[in-house]
Amino acid sequence: MALSTPASDTSLPQPGAVVRPRTASRGSSLWRDARRRLLRNKLAVTGGVVIVLLCLIAIFADFLAPQSYTKANFGRLYESPSRDFPLGTDQLGRDVLSRLIYGARVSMLVGLGAQVIVVLIGVPIGALSGFVGGRTDLFLTRLVDVMYAFPRLLFVILVMSMLGAGLVNIFIALGLTGWVGIARQTRAQVLSIKEKEFVEGARAMGAGFWRVMSRHVLPSALTPIVVSITFGIPEAIFTEAALSFIGVGINPPTPSWGQMVGENQQFLRSYWHLCVFPSIAIAVTMLSFTFFGDGVRDALDPRLK
C-alpha cells in the first residue's frame, strides 16, 4: 500500500516552506488512506451503518415509536409479541418496542455525551502534561495514576450515589471517571510529537504555545484520540446499562435498555420478551461500535499501510 501521494511530491521542491505543507499533505493522505481502508472493511462498514441507524432512531424516536413510552395499558399487562405490540408489553402494559426506541435515545446520548466530557477533560490534561513537562507533568501524571487506580464501575457507582440518579449525572459520572485513558494517550502522543522537527520549526518561526498546540501538536495526535473515542462510546453505553441494571442509572419512567433488562430478568421464564429484546439491542449496539472501532483503529494504524 505504499502510495506516495502526488501532493507531498510536489511540495518538496521548496526547501524554505518545507515544514507545514509536508505535514499537512501527509496528514490528508493518511486520512484518505484510512477512509479507503475503512470502507474496505465490511464488518466496520456494517457496524457504521448500524450506528448511523441507531442515531437516526434516537433522533426521530418521537416519529418512529408507535406509542408513548409512558402510556400504560392496565388491561394488557405482560403480553407476548402480537400485531398490536410487535415486541409485547411490559409490567405496566407499555409497548416494549416504543420503550426500546426511546431507550436508544438514552444510550446514544450517554455514549456521545460522556465522550464529550471525557475529551474535554482528558485531552487538555494530557496535552498540557506532555507539552509543558516538568513539575506540571509530574503532578498531572500522578493525578492520572491515582484516578486510574480506582475500579471504574465502583467509582462511577460512588459518584452516582452522591449525585443521585439521572441522565445528566450519568454524563458527569462517566466523564469524571473516563478521561484517564485518553489523557494518558494524549500525553504520550504529545511527548513524541513535540520533539519532531516541524514543531521545532514552528517554534523557531515564533509560533506561541497556543498556535503550536492547536495547529501542529494536537492535529497530529488526533489518531489515537479518535480511536479512543470510538471505543469509549460503547463502554459508556454499557456502563449506563450496567448502572440502570442495578438501579442507579436513569430514573423511571424514562426507558433505558439496561434498566429494562435489570427489572425484568426475574421474569425471564414467565415473560421472556421483556428482557430478551433490550438485551439484543444492547448486544447489537456494542458489537457495532466494536466492529467500527476496530475498523477505525486498523485504518488509522500507519504500520498496516
Next chain:
Amino acid sequence: MRIPDEQLDLFAKRLEAIGVGRRDFLKVVGAMAAFGGLGFATTAQAAKPTKPGPNEKLAKDQTFRFGGGGWYQNDPASHDFNKDLYCAGVPALFAGLMVFNADFVSVPWMASKVEGNKDGSVWTFTIRKDTRWSDNSPVSARDFEWSWKRQLDPASAAPYAKFLYDIKNAEAYNKKQLPDATQVGVRAKDDWTLEVTLEGPRGYFPVLAAYLAALPAHRGAVEKFGDKWTEAGNIVCNGPFVLEAWEHNKQIVLKKNPHYFGAKDVHLSRVVIPIIPVASGALPYENNELDMTALQSGDLKRLQSDPRMSKDVFRYPFPGTWYLIPQVTKPPFDNLKVRKAVGHAIDRENVVKVSQGFAVPAWSMIPPGFPGAVDDAKIKAIQRYDKKAAMDALKGTPFEGGKNWPKITLSMRDEGLGSKPLAEAVQAVLLDSLNMKTELEVLEPRVFRDRLWKQDLQFVWIRWFMDYPDPHNEYFDTFYGKGTTGKRQAWVNDAFDKELEAGRDTRDPKQRLEHYKKAEELMQQDAGYVPVAWVLRYAAKKPWVGGLEKNKAGEFVVDGNIYVDMLQHIYITEKG
C-alpha cells in the same frame, strides 16, 4: 395477670435488643391481649400434634423438601441461636422452654409448667422429664442455666445479650461489672426446676422464654467443638429434628430426633432444605425438587393460572399498606387542592394489577379483617378514583387543566421485588389523570430513611407493615403530629392528633375504634396521605403436604420470625 404498660415498654426494649423490631414483637403483644392479658399458657398446652384426615393416607417416605423464593437463600452462619440469633440456621433443631403457637401465644414446650410468684419477679419453670438430647442425655434445668449464662458471658460477645437483661444481675455480668456468674438470677434448683429471678416484676417473661434467642445449646458439644459445634457431625439437638447433613452452600438435611418427647407425633422422617438463591424463583418447585416454596411476583401468576399448580398456592397473613405521602411543605403539594386531586387520580384497581396478585386496592390504613379496619362508604368516597373530580380539584390552582407542574420526584426505598412496578404504575396513573409528570427516585434504604425523617422528600411511595394488630400502631406510631422520632410526613392536624390521643386513652374498645375512624376521615379529608394498596403474600405447597397449622383467621402459617413450629406438624400423604 394483666401486664402493666411500663412492663410492656421493657418488653419491647428486650425485643429491640435482638433486632426483632417492634413489629414482630408486638404481634406477640397482640396475641397476649387476645389471651386475656396473660400472654402465655402456664400449663402444658404444648404444640398439639397433627393427625392426617380420614381420607389422607400417609406416604411411606416422609421426606419434606422446602425452601426457595427467599427462604434459606444463603447458607446459615451456624445453627447456634444461643450465641448468634442472626445465624439464619434451622430453629427446629432446638426446643426452648416455651414456644409460640400459630396464634403467637407462648405455650410450654420443654417446660411442663410455668409458675410466677405474686408480682411476677420470680419465675419457676418445671422441665419435663420425658425428653432428651439427641445423644440420649436428659434435657435438664442445668442446660438452660448454662445456655443463658453462655449468652450473657461477655466472652461470648453475643450481640443480643440485652435480650436477657431482665434477669437479675444479667446486665452487670454481661458488662463485666460483675465477674461472678453465680450471682446471675438464673439457677437450676435441681435437674428439673429452673428458677429465674428478675430485676423486678416482669409479667411477660414466659413470652421471652419462647423466643429463638432463649433456645438452649448443648454444653458438651460446645465445650468439645467450640465454634464448630453446630456442624453436622458435632451437633447435639433437643428439638424435633437433628442435623443429619449440612453441605455448605448446597443443602441442609434434617432427620427426626427419636429422643424428642413428642417424636411419636412427628411425622416427617427427613427434611431437606436446599440453599437456593431467590433469583431461581419457583423453578425448583415446578421441577418437583421442592414440596413447599415461597413465591415471588415473577411466578405467582403463572402458577395460579396453571391448572395443575393453582391449587398449591396459598396466601399467608401479612398486613401491610402501600400509600403516598404528598409532602405538605413542598410545592405543589402544599396546596390542599393538589393533594385532593392526587387522591382522586389514583386508579387503584389498575395500579394493583401490576403487582400480579401481591396487592389489592386500599381505601384506608388498616387492611380488612384486622382490628380497626374501616368499612365506611363515606370514608371510601373521600379519595375515590374519579378522573373528573381530580381535574376539577385543580380548578383555581396554577395547575388547572394539568398544566404548569413543577419538577416532581417520587421517592421510594430500594427494596424487594414488586414495590417498584407499583410505584411506576402510580406514576402512570398520575400522568394519565392529571398530566402530572413524575420522576421515580429509588434511594438506598439508609439515605431514604434519613431524608424521610427529615421530611425532606417531596413525594413519597412508602409502606407500613403492621407491627401489632391495634389501630394505635397504624395511626399513632405513623402519623401522630407531635411524634418526635420516625415521623414520616410534615403533615400535622390538631383535630387528628386529638382523636389519636383519645383513642389511646379510651378504655372502651368500641369507642376507641370510633376515634380512629374519625382520625382516618380527618386525615383523608386533608389528604395527609393517599392510601393505594394492601399487601398480600404467597407460598405454594404440593398437594401431598399436610398438617400445616392454621391461625384463628383460618390462614396457613409458615415459619417466620416468631412462629417456628411448622416442621413438627407437617406430614406427607400418598401422592395419588
